[in-house]
Amino acid sequence: MATDGKVITCKAAVAWEPGKPLCIEEVEVAPPKAHEVRIKVVATGVCHTDWEYLFETGKGMKFRPFPLVLGHEAAGIVESIGPEVTRVSPGDKVIPLFLPYCGECERCLSPKTNHCKKNWTNMQAGVLADGTSRISCKGQQVYQFLGVSSFSQYTVVPDTSVAKIRSDAPLDKVCLLGCGVSTGYGAAINAGKVEKDSSCAVFGLGAVGLAAVMGCKVAIARRIIGVDINPDKFEKARQFGATDCINPRDYSKPIQEVVVEMTGGGVDYALECVGSPAIMNAALESTRDAWGTCVIAGWTETETMSISVEKLLMGRTLKGTYFGGWKSVKDVPKLVDDYMNHKLKLDEFITEKLPLVQINKAFDLLKSGKSIRTVISLQDS
Amino acid sequence: MSTAGKVIKCKAAVAWEPNKPVVIEEIEVAPPQANEVRIKIVATGVCHTDLYHLFEGMHKDGFPAVLGHEGAGIVESVGPGVTEFQPGDKVIPLFLSQCKECHLCKNPRTNQCEVAWTRINQAIMAGVESRFTCKGKRVLQFMGTSTFSEYTVINQTAVAKIDPAAPLDKVCLLGCGICTGYGAAVNTAKVEPGSTCAVFGLGAVGLAAVMGCKAAGAKRIIAVDVNPDKFENAKVFGATDFVNPKDHDKPIHEVLTKMTSGGVDYSLECVGNVQVMRSALESSAQGWGVSVIVGWTDLHDIVIRPVHLISGRTWKGSMFGGFKSKDGVSKMVKDYLDKKLKVDEFISHNMTLDQANDAIELMKNCKCIRAVMSVSPP
Numbered sequence: 001m002a003t004d005g006k007v008i009t010c011k012a013a014v015a016w017e018p019g020k021p022l023c024i025e026e027v028e029v030a031p032p033k034a035h036e037v038r039i040k041v042v043a044t045g046v047c048h049t050d051w052e053y054l055f056e057t058g059k060g061m062k063f064r065p066f067p068l069v070l071g072h073e074a075a076g077i078v079e080s081i082g083p084e085v086t087r088v089s090p091g092d093k094v095i096p097l098f099l100p101y102c103g104e105c106e107r108c109l110s111p112k113t114n115h116c117k118k119n120w121t122n123m124q125a126g127v128l129a130d131g132t133s134r135i136s137c138k139g140q141q142v143y144q145f146l147g148v149s150s151f152s153q154y155t156v157v158p159d160t161s162v163a164k165i166r167s168d169a170p171l172d173k174v175c176l177l178g179c180g181v182s183t184g185y186g187a188a189i190n191a192g193k194v195e196k197d198s199s200c201a202v203f204g205l206g207a208v209g210l211a212a213v214m215g216c217k218v219a220i221a222r223r224i225i226g227v228d229i230n231p232d233k234f235e236k237a238r239q240f241g242a243t244d245c246i247n248p249r250d251y252s253k254p255i256q257e258v259v260v261e262m263t264g265g266g267v268d269y270a271l272e273c274v275g276s277p278a279i280m281n282a283a284l285e286s287t288r289d290a291w292g293t294c295v296i297a298g299w300t301e302t303e304t305m306s307i308s309v310e311k312l313l314m315g316r317t318l319k320g321t322y323f324g325g326w327k328s329v330k331d332v333p334k335l336v337d338d339y340m341n342h343k344l345k346l347d348e349f350i351t352e353k354l355p356l357v358q359i360n361k362a363f364d365l366l367k368s369g370k371s372i373r374t375v376i377s378l379q380d381s
Numbered sequence: 382m383s384t385a386g387k388v389i390k391c392k393a394a395v396a397w398e399p400n401k402p403v404v405i406e407e408i409e410v411a412p413p414q415a416n417e418v419r420i421k422i423v424a425t426g427v428c429h430t431d432l433y434h435l436f437e438g439m440h441k442d443g444f445p446a447v448l449g450h451e452g453a454g455i456v457e458s459v460g461p462g463v464t465e466f467q468p469g470d471k472v473i474p475l476f477l478s479q480c481k482e483c484h485l486c487k488n489p490r491t492n493q494c495e496v497a498w499t500r501i502n503q504a505i506m507a508g509v510e511s512r513f514t515c516k517g518k519r520v521l522q523f524m525g526t527s528t529f530s531e532y533t534v535i536n537q538t539a540v541a542k543i544d545p546a547a548p549l550d551k552v553c554l555l556g557c558g559i560c561t562g563y564g565a566a567v568n569t570a571k572v573e574p575g576s577t578c579a580v581f582g583l584g585a586v587g588l589a590a591v592m593g594c595k596a597a598g599a600k601r602i603i604a605v606d607v608n609p610d611k612f613e614n615a616k617v618f619g620a621t622d623f624v625n626p627k628d629h630d631k632p633i634h635e636v637l638t639k640m641t642s643g644g645v646d647y648s649l650e651c652v653g654n655v656q657v658m659r660s661a662l663e664s665s666a667q668g669w670g671v672s673v674i675v676g677w678t679d680l681h682d683i684v685i686r687p688v689h690l691i692s693g694r695t696w697k698g699s700m701f702g703g704f705k706s707k708d709g710v711s712k713m714v715k716d717y718l719d720k721k722l723k724v725d726e727f728i729s730h731n732m733t734l735d736q737a738n739d740a741i742e743l744m745k746n747c748k749c750i751r752a753v754m755s756v757s758p759p
Contacts, residue, residue, distance in 0.1 A: 113668030113693050280687055290491035296687050304686050309655060310679040312698030314499075315491050320690030 004080045004090075005031050008038075011378075012152030013359045014137055015068045018057045021360045022070070022151065027142060029154040030134040032082035037162050038134075039096055041378045043172040044150040045073035046362040047179050048206060048275075049299055053145065054363075060275075060303040065126055068143045069135055072098045073179035074150030075171035076378075078162075085159045087329075092164050093171060095178050095336075098123070098146035099322065100160040101329035114327045118160045123147030129158060150178070151359060153378045163332040166340065172353070172375055173346045177335050179323070180207035180373065181214075181349060184273055185335075186324015187297035188215025192269045196220040199267040201259050202242070203283045204274035205233035207349050207373050208297055210240050212271040214345060217241030225267065227255060230369045239348065256285035263288070270294040277305035289314040296320040349373045355380060385458040385468070386412050389419070393530035394737040395515055396435055396523075397445045402738045403435075403529070408447070408520060410532040411512040413460035418540050419512075420472055422756045424550040425452035425528035427740045428557050429584065429653070430677050434506050434523065435741070439680050443505040446521040447513060450476040452528025453543070453553035455759070463537050471543050473556045473714070475706040476524035478539040492568075492705045496538055498525045499700075503679065508536075528556070529737060531757045541710040544718055549759055550731075551724045554585070554751055555713045557701070559724060562589025564702015564709065565649050565675040567597055574598030576646040579637055580620070581661050583611035585727050585751050586675055587651035588618045592723060593702075594647070595619030603637065603645065608747060617726055626660075634663035644670050652676045655683040667692045674698035727751045 008029045013022035032038045050070040057063050078092045088094055102108055102118040119129050126143030127133050134156035135142040135149060149155045165174060184207065188194045192215075200216040202209050205228040216224045217240065226234065226242035234245035244262070248255040260266045266288030272280045275298030284294040284307055294316065312318065326332065338344040352374040354362055365371035389410045394403040413419045431448040434440055456470040466472065476498075480486055483495035493500075498508045507521035512534035514520060527533045543552065562585065566572045578594040580587050583606040594602045595618065603622040604615035612623040622640070626633040638644045644666030650658045653676030662672040662685055672694060690696060704710070716722040730752035732740050740752040 107668050110669060115668040115693050277687060290485055290493040291488070296690050299691065300687050302686070302688070304684045306682045306684045309658065309674060309681055309683050309698070312674050312696060313677065313679070313700055315493055315697075315699060317695060317697045318690060319695040320687060320692065322691050322693065 007031065008154050010153035011356060012069050012135065013356060014142060015054050015066060015070055017066050019055055024357050025137050027135050027137045027152060029152065029156060032080060032156050033130065034083045035085060035159045036082040036128060036156050037085060037088055037159050038079045038154060038156045039076040039094060039162070040079045040154055041074050041076040041150050041152060043075055043175040044071045044376050044378065045176050045178065045180060045373050046359070046366060046376060047073050048366060050145070051363055051366055060300045062301050064145065065143050067137065067140060068126060068145050069149035069152045070145045071150030071152070072146045072148040073175060074148070075175035075178065079154065087159050088162060088164045093167055093169055095163045095165055095174065095332050096148045096150060096155065096157045097161045097163055097178065097328040097332065098148050099328045100158065101327050102160040103329070108327065114323060114325050119147065119158050123161070128156065151376070160329070163329045165333045165336045169336050169340060172377060173350070174336050174339060175375060176207070176346050176349055176373055177332055181211040181346060182326055182332065182335060183297055183324045184208035184211025185215040185344065186326050187271050187273070187295045187321045188212045188219060190325030191295045191319055191321035192271060192293055194219035194221055194269050197222045198269060199223040199263055200269045200271065201225040201227060201267045201283065201286050202271045202273060203227045203279050204272065204298060205237045206273065209273035210237060210349060210372060212273050212297060213237055213240040213242050216269070218343070223263070225259060232369065236348070236372065240345070254282060256282045259286035266292055268292060272296045272298050274298045275300045277303050280305050281307050284311055284316060284318055287316055289316060292316045294318050297324070350375050353377065388412065389532050391531035392734060393447045394734060395445055395520060396448055399441065399444060400436055403448065403741070405735055405737070406515050408513050408515040408530065410530070410534060413458060413534050415461045416463060416537050417460040417534050418463060418466050418472070418537050419457045419532060419534045420454040420474060420540070421457045421532055422452045422454040422528050422530060423759045424553040424753050424755050425449045426554045426556070426558065426751045426753055427744050429744060431523070432741060432744055433677065437680065440504060440506050443507055443521060445515070445518060446507055446523045447527035447530045448523045449528030449530070450474070450524040450526040451553060451557035452526065453549040453556065457532065465537055466540065466542060471545050471547060471549060473541045473543055473552065473710050474526040474528060474533065474535050475539040475541055475710065476526050476557065477701045477706045478536065479705050479707040480538040486705065492701060492703050494538070529734065541707045543711050543714040546718055547714050550753055550755060551728070552714050552717060553753060554724055554727055555710055555717070558585035558751065559589040559727060560704050560709060560713055561675060561702045562586035562651055563593035564704045565673050565699055566590050566593025568703030569697055569699040570647045570649060570671050570673045572597035572599050572647050575600045577601040577641055579603040579605060579645040579648045579661070579664050581605045581648065581650045581657050582652035582676060583615050584651065588614055588727065588750065590649045590651050590675060591615055591618040591620050605633065614750060618723065632660065634660045637664040643667065646670060648672045650674050650676050653678045655681050658683050659685050662694060662696055663689055665694050667694065670694040672696050728753050731755070
């Protein structure tokens with residue numbers, strides 16, 4: 001491509017400091033170094049975690065260095081590749097990944113986990129393998145959130161952090177597989193291993209929760225109870241397969257007691273899709289003893305949760321999942337196939353489409369509870 | 382037998398109130414009612430959970446009671462409707478029932494049972510009904526078993542028939558501690574061959590967990606305790622490494638994570654202390670670590686960071702090692718007789734029921750593994 005080997009000047013939404021709205025800036029994106037891939041980002045979702053790292057740093061999240069380009073749920077096209085990259089070629093459709101998959105380490109080779117740690121510390125710190133970011137603005141280095149930074153028309157990621165997907169996949173839909181939908185869906189299928197005819201409760205009916213509902217339905221759960229304090233979310237949850245929807249604010253007793261009562265003892269599987277320690281405890285206590293399993297899909301980095309030990313002694317299992325347990329590079333293309341084969345919904349998650357220049361509106365919609373997923377198109381702002 | 386159908390007056394160690402020594406009394410043991418079995422207890426172990434009830438002082442309504450839940454004996458008589466047992470059978474009382482009929486018993490995923498006393502009134506740590514009286518007062522049967530008594534009466538769903546060749550003064554320990562620890566490794570954690578394990582707490586339950594990890598083929602078993610006197614025992618059962626948290630400035634989970642380059646595959650908490658439970662969880666490997674809570678507490682909450690679970694650890698707990706009680710105990714007795722399982726090595730003291738308070742003191746001061754008290758002649 002004409003831009004190969006050159007710095008690209010393009011638009012990005014830059015977070016200059018915590019707590020302030022994003023600014024649309026002109027940024028420079030350096031060419032990819034060895035084992036790096038430069039991607040033209042076509043579409044990105046806006047995830048609650050992006051919002052948290054901008055507005056809630058210090059409250060349950062570790063501080064990330066600023067200035068920062070957020071965004072980690074995207075899809076695009078490879079513009080150019082650095083030396084020694086063999087997994088993708090210019091023109092390939094790809095999904096960049098905040099969770100790597102090198103394919104060689106003990107974790108990648110183990111069926112038990114998806115926690116590859118290739119370049120992990122650097123990506124968490126917002127830089128690539130050599131300790132620097134490829135994005136700069138007004139002469140300053142701009143950090144890459146989780147090493148991805150999809151709120152930019154171009155970005156550069158390590159080659160172990162990018163999944164090649166089929167060329168007929170619509171990027172403005174499959175971008176959602178970069179985080180939220182994969183996380184919730186996998187929480188049910190991989191971590192929970194929800195069984196046919198079982199009962200489930202999903203706490204939190206945002207994108208992750210709806211994806212968990214979808215996963216429970218695909219697993220042919222008999223009963224799927226959606227729990228949220230915002231009743232506007234119930235209709236969509238029912239469309240995804242929830243059989244009951246309950247609002248904790250409608251009850252004077254704790255919601256776990258409500259779930260236990262309505263199921264005659266508790267659910268077989270509970271999935272926490274909010275990221276709140278108090279709700280994690282409620283989710284655990286809403287499971288039945290003897291074999292109840294509670295999966296934490298919601299993210300909290302530094303907070304603690306308190307549970308009654310007796311709940312575990314009586315046979316419950318508590319686990320967590322990151323990116324739904326999917327081995328990222330390997331499994332995301334299969335999820336794209338599932339979407340293309342109508343086994344998995346994506347379109348129904350999208351409640352709004354906005355150009356990059358209106359990205360702050362996406363955050364407003366998220367916080368007001370009025371959106372599930374806003375998809376930002378990067379290339380026509 | 383000549384006592385069949387009659388009230389038996391016999392000796393028992395009665396705990397009249399919390400935090401006081403138990404008293405050797407004469408008690409009256411009523412005959413078994415429908416579906417019940419009256420058992421002459423020959424031997425009993427003293428388990429830390431007996432002390433938990435006596436000294437933690439939180440189950441105030443659970444007194445007076447006869448403690449003991451790790452015993453073995455011989456059936457004296459059976460109540461109407463009992464066909465599984467007859468007088469003379471060697472049995473082990475079970476604090477966890479297995480009725481074999483409820484949907485829990487029919488499900489292979491759990492060892493819970495619908496008729497367990499824990500599902501009726503856990504706060505008193507006893508069965509709701511009692512066949513014991515003493516000095517005109519009703520005395521509770523602790524955990525439905527009460528093995529600190531020459532005779533006890535138990536529902537047949539909570540009694541395991543065992544091989545007549547089994548020596549009761551040894552296999553009594555299969556009534557709790559050994560099955561709890563061994564099963565936690567084999568059934569609940571499902572330790573895999575070649576794996577690395579850490580066992581926190583080297584009392585009887587911990588040693589049994591070490592034994593279970595070894596039986597499951599673990600390559601490395603790290604025994605953790607603040608009392609270094611316990612390490613030699615742990616070695617007998619198969620531990621390969623020994624760590625005393627007091628020898629290190631760093632928190633124990635950091636020590637273990639470093640010595641295993643990332644954390645253990647399986648950790649088992651065999652103490653019942655919430656701080657240790659947290660350390661055990663954090664000592665397990667990111668990505669696939671499994672941590673099992675074996676030690677009992679129904680009183681405390683534990684604080685952990687969800688990120689430790691989100692980064693790939695699984696946290697579970699179990700009672701009685703996940704064994705369906707009747708089936709599990711009779712199999713464990715058989716394994717002992719076939720020399721596949723150690724039991725004798727747990728016995729550090731042989732005493733009599735009259736010495737119950739001494740046995741309790743030994744346990745309280747961590748000066749024994751298991752004291753077996755002989756209760757009645759066999």
